[in-house]
Amino acid sequence: MYVILVYDMNTKRVGKMLKLCRKYLNWIQNSVFEGELTKVQLENLKAEAKEIMKEGDSLILFKNREQYWLQKEVIGEEKSSIDNFL
């Protein structure tokens, strides 16, 4: 499935979370990632994220069966090199 992930982490743990998210997804902006994951990959990502996260940290996942349904538009600087326009 297609996943958008956004985190809001304490700066102490942000490096770890960035590394984890990059393992599974494409980085598109600051703390925003997107990519195609299997159900198992998503479960693994969530489990690993929970191990890193502490009080006050937050992670939001938007899940979509098909990327097709979601249109992405970037205004201003495109931070990642992945061309993912639909």
Place this chain on the structure above:
Amino acid sequence: MYVILVYDMNTKRVGKMLKLCRKYLNWIQNSVFEGELTKVQLENLKAEAKEIMKEGDSLILFKNREQYWLQKEVIGEEKSSIDNFL
């Protein structure tokens, strides 16, 4: 349409962008917003955002005809009070 907005702004301009986004959308995390917008509202939001933005700033919009297609999951602290689980 259902819109997810994520911005990455210079701290000098972040306050203005926050205020603008809150005018149109619901704040869900740090620099992440979501909500239902008409085509006209979206165009207005984009035009106003472009007036605030300068070099290095970035805004990503994910647009979906129906919120129904997108499933949201929050791990850790839920920063907004809006209950928007599907």
